[in-house]
Amino acid sequence: MFRIPCPYCGPRDATEFRHQGESRNRPDPRTVTRGQWRAYLYEKDNVAGWTRENWYHGVGCRRFISVERNTVTNETRPAAAAAGAVDPVLPGAEAGAPDADSTRR
Amino acid sequence: MTARYSALSLLSRGLRGRNWPLVWRRHELAPTYDAVIIGAGVHGLAAAYYLAVNHGIRNVAVLDRSYLGGGGSGRNTAIIRSNYLTPEGVRFYDRSVKLYETLASELNFNVMFSQRGHLTLAHNDSSLRTMRWRAEVNKLQGVDSEVIGPDEIKSLVPYMDVSAQTRYPILGALYHPPGGIIRHDAVNWGYARGADARGVQIHEYTEVVGIDVEEGRVRGVQTSRGHISTPVVLNCTAGWSSLVSRLAGVRLPISTHPLQAAVTEPVKVFLNTVVVSGTLHVYVSQTDRGELVFGASTDPYPSYSTRGSLEFTEELAGHVLELMPSIAALRVLRQWAGLCDMTPDFSPIMGETPVEGFLVDVGWGTYGFKAGPVAGEAMAELVATGKTPDLISSFPLSRFADGRLVGEKGAAAVGH
Numbered sequence: 001m002f003r004i005p006c007p008y009c010g011p012r013d014a015t016e017f018r019h020q021g022e023s024r025n026r027p028d029p030r031t032v033t034r035g036q037w038r039a040y041l042y043e044k045d046n047v048a049g050w051t052r053e054n055w056y057h058g059v060g061c062r063r064f065i066s067v068e069r070n071t072v073t074n075e076t077r078p079a080a081a082a083a084g085a086v087d088p089v090l091p092g093a094e095a096g097a098p099d100a101d102s103t104r105r
Numbered sequence: 106m107t108a109r110y111s112a113l114s115l116l117s118r119g120l121r122g123r124n125w126p127l128v129w130r131r132h133e134l135a136p137t138y139d140a141v142i143i144g145a146g147v148h149g150l151a152a153a154y155y156l157a158v159n160h161g162i163r164n165v166a167v168l169d170r171s172y173l174g175g176g177g178s179g180r181n182t183a184i185i186r187s188n189y190l191t192p193e194g195v196r197f198y199d200r201s202v203k204l205y206e207t208l209a210s211e212l213n214f215n216v217m218f219s220q221r222g223h224l225t226l227a228h229n230d231s232s233l234r235t236m237r238w239r240a241e242v243n244k245l246q247g248v249d250s251e252v253i254g255p256d257e258i259k260s261l262v263p264y265m266d267v268s269a270q271t272r273y274p275i276l277g278a279l280y281h282p283p284g285g286i287i288r289h290d291a292v293n294w295g296y297a298r299g300a301d302a303r304g305v306q307i308h309e310y311t312e313v314v315g316i317d318v319e320e321g322r323v324r325g326v327q328t329s330r331g332h333i334s335t336p337v338v339l340n341c342t343a344g345w346s347s348l349v350s351r352l353a354g355v356r357l358p359i360s361t362h363p364l365q366a367a368v369t370e371p372v373k374v375f376l377n378t379v380v381v382s383g384t385l386h387v388y389v390s391q392t393d394r395g396e397l398v399f400g401a402s403t404d405p406y407p408s409y410s411t412r413g414s415l416e417f418t419e420e421l422a423g424h425v426l427e428l429m430p431s432i433a434a435l436r437v438l439r440q441w442a443g444l445c446d447m448t449p450d451f452s453p454i455m456g457e458t459p460v461e462g463f464l465v466d467v468g469w470g471t472y473g474f475k476a477g478p479v480a481g482e483a484m485a486e487l488v489a490t491g492k493t494p495d496l497i498s499s500f501p502l503s504r505f506a507d508g509r510l511v512g513e514k515g516a517a518a519v520g521h
């Protein structure tokens with residue numbers, strides 16, 4: 001297996017996390033077309049190489065985090081800080097980068 | 106050219122020692138083909154074979170970046186069955202089982218199809234209900250499939266613990282007598298040999314690195330060995346299919362997940378059916394050589410890595426021993442992984458794409474080996490006639506944009 005760098009707990013075994021999917025921006029449900037929404041739901045980048053994705057640290061801090069992983073080698077590294085936000089978890093919840101999130105604690 | 110295999114030719118060549126003809130030949134890459142198939146797994150090879158045999162289209166190249174059958178088609182656990190949940194799924198897989206039943210004589214190649222029966226165990230009321238549902242759908246399509254109870258299970262698999270003392274007691278099973286296992290490599294090689302004999306060119310170690318699209322139409326492919334012009338490109342690259350489709354500008358609803366499997370040391374044959382437990386995430390069969398073959402669910406995150414993991418073996422061993430405590434002393438000999446192209450509805454994607462001439466036969470996930478013959482036959486028909494055969498019309502790429510997913514999850518998720 002491999003380790004995932006949790007911004008709150010440090011590097012931990014991947015078995016502690018649940019994979020949540022590729023990080024990308026959810027289109028605004030009020031303005032999105034049906035085609036755009038279904039593309040967002042179903043289409044995947046499915047990159048072979050470095051990609052940014054969301055994981056849920058279920059056996060740790062129980063937070064949703066963003067990390068970068070090389071899908072060919074399973075190496076991981078912290079997500080570049082400025083590279084955007086994790087997907088909102090609940091409808092209407094604010095998207096926040098992990099750092100922003102931790103200040104709300 | 107291709108020599109016919111027979112008991113006599115085996116014996117005489119065996120005694121003389123050498124001189125077996127190559128099963129498929131090597132060629133220079135030609136500048137043009139009538140069709141190019143990417144991926145020399147069972148899907149690509151079967152499509153090539155049926156293009157040549159059923160439609161007389163022989164100026165065809167099958168390209169693979171690696172060796173023939175090095176993808177999922179050489180790594181799967183070779184379970185064949187047709188007891189799916191949706192009517193369209195059952196019809197489709199049933200046609201494949203029929204083709205498999207006569208494949209050895211059709212190809213003059215022993216594919217060792219052993220229809221030893223397939224058991225899907227139910228450990229709770231809701232899965233028993235699904236089994237009942239599947240059995241009825243199956244029977245309506247003429248597929249032999251029935252729910253049986255613990256006593257009958259015990260008589261089919263004497264080593265199984267069907268007592269009520271286990272953590273997940275076995276309440277019943279879906280029994281599918283025509284299901285079984287096959288020699289997967291022989292299927293790949295047999296199709297390759299049959300296609301080669303009819304003029305199809307198989308090019309191993311030839312990677313597709315670009316696909317030429319002009320005005321929405323395919324014009325050719327660029328490979329590591331040079332350029333090819335062609336009006337038809339068929340993507341049969343399973344775990345790599347998103348990457349190959351993207352070369353043509355087509356995005357797919359596919360995530361690539363590794364699936365692991367393992368075999369034990371060989372022991373005297375004691376298990377005559379295929380046993381699957383969705384609840385325990387495990388399935389097991391015994392090969393003619395006596396090894397137990399185990400599989401489980403996919404790794405829980407997408408990846409293109411085919412490294413095995415200790416978590417897999419640990420979990421597998423625990424679950425298998427719940428079913429058959431008496432095999433605790435058996436040692437695992439080998440463990441491996443292959444890449445599976447998972448779709449959101451556990452159903453394949455076959456047919457046309459927004460790019461004219463660029464066809465896909467992908468999304469085979471953890472269940473696509475059994476579909477090789479029927480998918481090859483149907484895709485060949487589509488290439489030759491330009492019309493999508495009825496048998497695959499429920500599985501177009503457009504169903505995701507149209508919101509018409511198939512919903513085979515009940516039968517395919519851990520189903521094998």
Ligand SMILES: Cc1cc2nc3c(=O)[nH]c(=O)nc-3n(C[C@H](O)[C@H](O)[C@H](O)COP(=O)(O)OP(=O)(O)OC[C@H]3O[C@@H](n4cnc5c(N)ncnc54)[C@H](O)[C@@H]3O)c2cc1C
Pocket residue numbers: 143144145146147148149168169170171172173174175176177178179180181182183184185311312313314341342343344345349364365366400441442443444445466469470471472473474475476521
């Ligand atoms: C462990 C395991 C167990 C399984 N068990 C079963 C089972 O019991 N029953 C069942 O029905 N199915 C099973 N499956 C699924 C089955 O193996 C696959 O669905 C099936 O083999 C897919 O066949 P294919 O021909 O589409 O692709 P593959 O056999 O994967 O072939 C794809 C080929 O494309 C080539 N390729 C990729 N990129 C390029 C490129 N750019 N250029 C040229 N070539 C390229 C690859 O080298 C590869 O050879 C299992 C899979 C695994 C991994």
Ligand SMILES: [Zn+2]
Pocket residue numbers: 006007008009010057060061062063
């Ligand atoms: Zn954490």
